[in-house]
């Protein structure tokens with residue numbers, strides 16, 4: 001469903017915090033970039049991060065240590081996580097599904113590493129409705145965002161991949177984020193759970 005609620009930067013930050021605060025236990029953050037989420041994670045989580053870009057890894061490691069997380073950063077793409085099956089309580093990904101090479105492969109890999117009852121927490125840009133000004137702007141800006149936003153494709157639509165993935169819907173919320181002078185841009189806040197095998 002397309003959200004029509006338009007929110008400002010402060011509300012966006014609140015939503016981001018509310019989503020990330022749902023992380024629990026042993027957390028694997030995919031495409032952690034330069035570590036934008038440390039201040040929002042609950043205090044008791046055991047965090048590990050993956051990041052394929054060598055330029056980000058040193059900065060991420062430094063920030064992780066300052067936040068009290070000492071596990072080495074995994075230099076890996078989310079399509080192929082060097083993590084055992086069913087070993088993770090929470091997979092967190094913010095603005096990373098817009099950047100990965102193969103969304104379906106990443107969702108499959110997330111299913112593999114999550115323990116039963118584990119959570120996928122995802123925040124990402126999604127493609128605006130065809131025919132809208134937002135869609136035209138996303139299309140026009142995507143070559144720029146790929147270059148300057150670390151590979152992020154603003155016009156990518158991950159809704160179908162999520163709908164056909166094995167994640168039963170727990171919570172999904174799509175909001176239009178004010179991006180003046182650009183049109184409002186849709187951002188998806190998604191929580192999916194790994195089901196317990198019957």
Ligand SMILES: C[S@@+](CC[C@H](N)C(=O)[O-])C[C@H]1O[C@@H](n2cnc3c(N)ncnc32)[C@H](O)[C@@H]1O
Nearest residue numbers: 031032033036053077078094095099100101150
């Ligand atoms: C737009 S940045 C977001 C960074 C961070 N998650 C945040 O919210 O600030 C996208 C990140 O995804 C990483 N990335 C690109 N391709 C990836 C892949 N196939 N698997 C995992 N991460 C990837 C990039 O190196 C970059 O750090």
